[in-house]
Amino acid sequence: MEGNNFTDEELSSDMEFDLDPCFINTKYECLRPTPLKPKYNQCLVELLEVIEHARELNGEERNALSYRHAIAALKAYPRNIESYAEARKIIGIGPKIGNHIKEFLTTGTIPEAEEINASEKYQTLDIFSRVYGVGYKTARKWYQKGYKSIRECMKDPYLTHVQRLGLELFDDFQKKMSRQDIQEILDILNKVIKTMYPDCMITPVGGYRRGKEFSGDLDVVVSHPQETVANNLLKDIVEILINKGHLKHKLFYGQPSAKNKKDVPSELISSHKNIMDNLDKCFCAFIQPSTRICRQVDLIIAPYSQYPTTVLGWTGSKQFERSIRNFAKKEKKMTFASHGLFLNVVPRRRVCVTSEKDVFDILGIPWVEPEMRNC
DNA sequence: AGGCAATACG
DNA sequence: CGTA
DNA sequence: GCCT
Numbered sequence: 001m002e003g004n005n006f007t008d009e010e011l012s013s014d015m016e017f018d019l020d021p022c023f024i025n026t027k028y029e030c031l032r033p034t035p036l037k038p039k040y041n042q043c044l045v046e047l048l049e050v051i052e053h054a055r056e057l058n059g060e061e062r063n064a065l066s067y068r069h070a071i072a073a074l075k076a077y078p079r080n081i082e083s084y085a086e087a088r089k090i091i092g093i094g095p096k097i098g099n100h101i102k103e104f105l106t107t108g109t110i111p112e113a114e115e116i117n118a119s120e121k122y123q124t125l126d127i128f129s130r131v132y133g134v135g136y137k138t139a140r141k142w143y144q145k146g147y148k149s150i151r152e153c154m155k156d157p158y159l160t161h162v163q164r165l166g167l168e169l170f171d172d173f174q175k176k177m178s179r180q181d182i183q184e185i186l187d188i189l190n191k192v193i194k195t196m197y198p199d200c201m202i203t204p205v206g207g208y209r210r211g212k213e214f215s216g217d218l219d220v221v222v223s224h225p226q227e228t229v230a231n232n233l234l235k236d237i238v239e240i241l242i243n244k245g246h247l248k249h250k251l252f253y254g255q256p257s258a259k260n261k262k263d264v265p266s267e268l269i270s271s272h273k274n275i276m277d278n279l280d281k282c283f284c285a286f287i288q289p290s291t292r293i294c295r296q297v298d299l300i301i302a303p304y305s306q307y308p309t310t311v312l313g314w315t316g317s318k319q320f321e322r323s324i325r326n327f328a329k330k331e332k333k334m335t336f337a338s339h340g341l342f343l344n345v346v347p348r349r350r351v352c353v354t355s356e357k358d359v360f361d362i363l364g365i366p367w368v369e370p371e372m373r374n375c
Numbered sequence: 376a377g378g379c380a381a382t383a384c385g
Numbered sequence: 386c387g388t389a
Numbered sequence: 390g391c392c393t
Contacts, residue, residue, distance in 0.1 A: 027391085027392065027393095055390090060390090061379090062378090062379065062390070062391090063390055063391095064390090065379060065390080065391090066379090066390035066391050066392095067390075069379095069390085069391070069392095070390090070391085091391090091392080092390095092391065092392085093391085094390060094391050094392085095390090095391090096390060096391085097390075097391085132388095132389090133387095133388070133389090134387095134388085135387060135388050135389085136387095137386090137387060137388090138387075138388090160385080160387095161385090162385085162388085251389095252384075252385095252388095252389075253384095254383065254384060281383095283389080298389095313381095318380095321380070321381085322379080322380045322381090323380085324380090325380040325381065326378095326379075326380065328380095329380085330378095335380095335381085336380085336381090337380080337381055337382075338381085338382090339382090
């Protein structure tokens with residue numbers, strides 16, 4: 001070190017190697033805002049997302065998760081990454097992904113991502129996995145059987161009921177909804193549901209609430225101040241939507257059957273009587289009047305007391321949800337789920353919340369607008 | 376070396 | 386177990 | 390694949 005009379009200033013003023021001070025460098029994505037459309041690192045993020053998706057299709061979930069962490073950080077980063085050293089300082093970017101970034105900085109692309117994009121196999125797996133009811137296992141099975149198109153998959157003799165529906169509705173479900181399309185459906189839901197239950201609360205969640213310009217589906221959380229009324233909510237709503245000709249199919253219909261069976265060491269879980277607090281939901285194919293296109297609409301019913309956590313839990317993004325759950329468990333000895341916030345002490349205790357912000361406050365997470373939860 | 380979100384349905 |  |  002002798003002879004090197006660098007001042008602190010000089011040592012740390014290599015902007016190239018310093019993280020932007022505005023960036024919140026954390027492994028918990030929920031602790032910082034992540035915009036839907038970042039101003040920086042867009043191209044890099046797109047390429048890394050290609051690799052991430054390929055890992056998922058390959059069944060390498062943990063590997064894919066690592067890419068997701070890195071991508072989330074880059075989306076939140078307030079300027080373009082300019083060096084390998086800079087990238088490596090970001091929590092979540094290790095040697096492998098760091099090398100991809102180095103390649104990108106010198107060549108303008110990532111070879112592995114280019115190979116994946118050019119691969120017929122991945123193009124096909126990608127299509128198959130977009131079918132409702134089909135994950136990477138089924139997609140790969142179909143690919144191995146030699147299927148090349150959705151049409152060929154429809155001839156498969158082992159389709160589940162849901163997969164058959166997913167294939168039949170594939171073309172419609174592929175069509176993205178504009179915010180106006182979604183508003184049209186929301187207007188109908190509001191009118192139909194409030195005519196029957198004037199006090200019903202109806203909140204659109206999912207990507208729409210996060211500000212997405214186009215959505216593949218619409219998620220809606222419905223609740224009612226009177227728990228007794230809320231009991232038949234889903235059944236009544238689905239029934240009336242069918243009667244009015246809006247619903248074409250039920251893709252998934254789960255009810256809160258009072259079966260809290262299993263080894264339950266009993267009474268625990270909640271201090272209240274809400275053990276049968278399964279959320280009920282109906283994923284359905286909804287015919288949009290103006291276009292006659294079948295839209296995937298997910299109706300989620302929440303007991304009034306769980307309304308805030310359900311809205312938070314269904315707003316996403318997927319990574320934001322994983323992050324907030326992870327943070328709650330690791331840093332606060334709590335469990336967060338759509339059906340509530342719990343303190344993991346001896347008798348596991350439900351923590352009452354009256355708003356979405358309550359959850360952030362209790363967990364000690366700075367408020368993040370829905371539009372900034374796009375990690 | 377262990378963990379990576381959580382949970383219900385078919 | 387596979388999917389959402 | 391990355392963090393602890």
